Amino acid sequence: MRVTSALAALAGLLASTANAAPDAQGTVSVMKTIEHTRFQTKTISKTYTASAACSASTVSSSSTTSLTSTIASPISSSSAVSSSSSSATSYPSTTYATTPAYPFCTSYPSPFASVDNVHPRLFNYNGTGAKFFAGTNAWWASHILSDSDLDTVFSEIKDTQLQVVRVWGFGSVNTDPGPDSVFFQLLNSTGSYINYAANGIPRLDAVVSYAEKVGIKVVLNFVNNWSDLGGIASYNAAFGGNATTWYTDTEGQQVYRDYIKLLVNRYKCSSAIFAWELANEPRCHGCSTSVIYDWATEISQYVKSLDSKHMVTLGDEGWFAPAGDIGDGSVDFALNLGIKTLDYGVFHLYPDSWGYNETWGSAWILEHNAVGAAQNKPVVLEEYGGPPSPDNHTAVEEPWQATVLDDTRLAMDQFWQFGTVDLSTGLSDYDIYTIWYNATEYAPLAREHAAAMLEKAV
Secondary structure (H helix, E strand, O other): OHHHHHHHHHHHHHHHHOOOOOOOOOOOOOOOOHHHOOOOOOOOOOOEOOOOOOOOOOOOOOOOEOOOOOOOOOOOOOOOEOOOOOOOEEEOOOOOOOOOOOOOOOOOOOOOOEEOOOOOOOEEOOOOOEEOEEEEEOHHHHHOOOHHHHHHHHHHHHHOOOOEEEEEOOOEEOOOOOOOOOOOEEEEOOEEEEEOOOOOHHHHHHHHHHHHHHOOEEEEEOOEOOOOOOHHHHHHHHHOOOOOHHHHOHHHHHHHHHHHHHHHHHHOOOOOEEEEEOOEOOOOOOOOHHHHHHHHHHHHHHHHHHOOOOEEEOOOOOOOOOOOOOOOOOOOHHHHHOOOOOOEEEEEEOHHHHOOOOOHHHHHHHHHHHHHHHHOOOEEEEEEOOOOOOOOOHHHHHHHHHHHHHHOOOOEEEEOOEEOOOEOOEOOOOOOOOEEOOOOOHHHHHHHHHHHHHHOOO
């Protein structure tokens, strides 16, 4: 079977990349530890299209062209300023040949997802009342170049009755990786340059468009705490500082806000957006909890000033303070859940890489449910995975799902991560936690769990 081949390939991949170092330029890398091996990427050569602003919603998605030339260089600091951002300039330039946009925002003004007025610990997904539901993660969906592959991904997720997929909205580099690699933002000492070529922002356009097409909602994340796909490290490489000072660095934060403004203004008309997420697993080692709290307060307020209709969440791992045996004491889940401009809280679960046995996971879930109950706000188990072996997750993850379903009022859980063998390249990006579409374990962990969550009484 193709899944069996994929898993055999995975074993070799893990052996060969276990000690791989992050790319010094902050482009794409495989991290060193189990906790951070959840990001990998490959490149695909395929036909793709370019971009336009959010208002261009009537253009046919069938208008595509092949990009045959390489991305222009060097970067010109005199490039025209994008209408979607106050300071970021386009890369390589606004004169670069583009084709019509993907027709996102075609469903507007369909109801946006929101916190339910009657049941404030749950979401009103589509204007029909509060529901429990399940979702997943497919960070790589915005980093594949094939439209047909993207259609496959969203169609298979929809077929499973998963309602929300979390996708990386970031991809920053310090040097041009070439036309076969997706990146959205190039950062250097002169500022931020937005990639509107076919291997750039149009891939996010396509994600939103195809999500609308099949009726799936998307969580888009603005930046990565880790150096994969650039992350905070790429900001620091361009503007100085480190992972701790980034949260208060004036220049880095301005460029980050400009990127937020670009994405939010581009997609705020789309009902396919479930929520905006400030960062993937933010930490500030050695900092007081006030640093992340103040940053999350300011940035969530800024996002809400741009878009009051969509929800906003932080994207943290759910640490408690004081840290105890988990976390570094810089993030306080309970404190941050109280931020008024964060609509819901999230937490992650990887006992194998945190030094706990798998049965502890249910206690971790119950702890976060209790905080949500105390503050009367939605809480989502946004990532969970284990054990660190392929195609053998059911025995560990089913009890966690049963805890969510039977013993909590968590609004949603999202397993890490969805994988498919049905792409033009054969495999989606994967790691040791991947649940493969239609593999044996996919039925209980994805299909059956998604159906059970939808049937759960409000």
